[in-house]
Amino acid sequence: MGTHELTAHRDAEPLAVPGPSPEVEAERRRQLRRYKAFATGLLVVAAAIYLFCRWLETSPGETDAWVGFVRAASEAGMIGGLADWFAVTALFRRPMGLPIPHTAIVRNKKDQIGESLGGFVGENFLNAELITAKVRAAGIPNRLGGWLSEPENARTVSREVGKLTGKIVGALDPADAEAVINSTLIDRIAEPDWGPPTGRLMAQLIEEGKTEPVVDELVHWLHVKAEDAGPFIIRMLDERRPSWAPQILNDVIGEKVHRELVQWTAAVADDPEHEARQAVRCFIRQLSDDLQNDPEMIERVEKIKRDVMGSTPVRGAAATIWRSASASLLAATSDPDSLLRTKITELALNWGNNLLDDAKLRDSLDRRVTGAAAFLADNYAEEITSIISETVQRWDADEAGEKIELMVGKDLQYIRLNGTIVGALAGLGIYTVSHIIFGA
Template sequence: MERIERTESGEPGRGPADPARAPGGAEGSSGTAASAPVRPAPLASFAYTAADEEKRRGVRRMKTTATGLLLLVALVYVLATWAKNVGVGGWPGFVAAAAEAGMVGALADWFAVTALFKRPLGLPIPHTAIIPTKKDQLGASLGSFVGENFLSGDVVRGRIHALGIGGRLGAWLAEPEHADRVTAELATALRGALTVLRDSDVQAVVGEAITRRANAVEVAPGLGKMLETIVADGGHRRVVDLLCVRAHDWLILHGDSVMDAVQGGAPGWTPRFVDKRVGERVYKELLRFVTEMRDMPEHPARYAIDTFLTDFAADLRSDSDTRARVERLKSEILGRREVQDVIASAWSSVRTMIITAAEDEQSELRLRARASLMSLGARLATDGRLQAKLEGWLEDAAVYVVTTYRTEITSLISDTVASWDADQTSKKIEAHIGRDLQFIRINGTVVGALAGLLIYSVSRAFGA
């Protein structure tokens, strides 16, 4: 059995690499090598497997058979020629002619088959060892053939259209077990994607996106319109009611504090009893005002608040100075670290919520995804327009890929073939097709013999 050398990666090799070509070799560390352009590493050669070796043993058996047949016709030729020379008449001439032509056919086909993989008898005959010497050209031709005949836009579009992907996909998705499978796979992919993403990176992106979006949009006109709608609908009155109630309750509980504050602000030269009387008077008037405002829906102060809010809403929408102040306030609020932390922390909550929903088979997220998939499948299975639209998208996408990246796709074939070792390539191809090629030798022997017999018979029939 032929010994097969393998590299450390388990693939066939021709022996140790040249140290001068190795990245860490002496020449690789010199100044000249360091300044040379760096070429991409060659692609790994294909593995020469035990199945290939078994096929090679079959090829060798067929070689033995074909060679044995050649030796047999040679022996027949010798015996027939001898019989003819010793005076045996009739059949020796026919047999010798057939055997002679059979040898010629066998030798010609042996030369043709051998010339594909090696030089016959080691002689430097032109146009022999075709596969080892023309491997790269064959790879380039194969790549060009595939690009021209398989990666053309019309071929790809026609093939995808013939598949009827829309209807078949719809019928498949409409089955509950298939929808469950797709939902589970999507949930797994979603969990994997969220697990791989680093929280810090996503939080930074989310925070930047929200801040950039908020800074890009002027909020004052929107706030003005919203405030105008609230005032028109009377929605602010409940807030005013609440403030009046809370203010009244607070004054009842903190009356002494209010009077002390008023007395503390009086001039130093006024008598203390006057300050006390003034404080009590101010407190009573303030309490009366708040009480009336709480109990009277038509209180003038409430009307003043309505007017103020209406004017303020109009200023938010049309007054440039007010709008500028609101924008500055917005920027100051967004720039605070506490606000940025709140924005960033929102991702953690969303991520936890999504992962939990993806893991729970009965979660609303998965149930809705499953229902949506089944609904989409039912529509695809019956809606011809939707099928045509989906198939059109797929066709356009596939055509774009093959027309835009045809060179890169075909170069994968040519570059891969170019990276293969010539001897190993020849051996592997011979292992796969060599047995059939040996039948060519056998057929050449038989057909040559029959042709020789026919030619000899016709010649004898016409008296040649």
């Protein structure tokens, strides 16, 4: 981190130090006061015993030998307790408010502690070798497979994926979605000339014989229409006949025309090589060629394209597509019996069972997971640990010292207790050895 950035972080408004609930914090304060009182009480007891022994020693008359032993033990215990009181107190504040160097360490060295803590975490917890070993030892593929293979868990995955998808869809701005649809779909359709690609597609279909079913359907459709066209033909002739022509003549001609038309369309439908079929095939081939090579035909198709793409339905197609798609997707994500949710459940179950049954799949997933963990550790450990140092730097020094003392102060009071007890034992031992060697 640069000097400017570090200064900016230090000058930023102090952050409140995170901590437990007020109830838990109050209980910790009570415990800390209790342990402090006990440690201080033991120190006071040692001081009282020392003073009592000194009183006995300075009183007229002969002093019993045991007084020297007790005095030495209490004196050393008092000294040890005072020394450890000073050491523990100096961590968080100035003992008795005196400006003694190297005291109030947590308050004065807060930033350095944060940097050291960040470095310690980075070196000992966020190194690639340690993380990959821990990830590999966790057996994530086996655990994941066992969890996903349970139907209830698979349904949970489906439900959560549905919720996430619904939130994403709901958060999207319709205007942005419509812009994406326009740029990726509508505009892409309108970009190229329609004629040549259509002609090439038709040529490929002709070469593969895919247009013949179209010809069959066309001639059979014409035959069906011809069979039903009798009344229409008679009506058309009746509308155009001269007024002097008898009605019966019109009916005879109409029936004759209808019969000939039906016979002709039947012949076309029954004969695969009928000249009418050949004419249709020729027309399709010619149309395919014109669409690719005839500038006039290409321009005609382009005019049709411009008319179609400029029409109101097409201009509003993006909004219509998004409304329909988003509504359908939201309905599918919220319905546990929808095809989407069902497929997600099936996919989760299948994947879980495959992980349990396929060792290669487990190994592949394990390599991917450990590789991702190593990549994050190698490339982002510094950024992660910098959060620790930057956060500690922005803590209020007094509040940080108080919070840390609440966390560890109870255990530190044992240092004072041990100092008093061990000091007393050490003093007693030293006095005893001295007494044995040199006498009273």
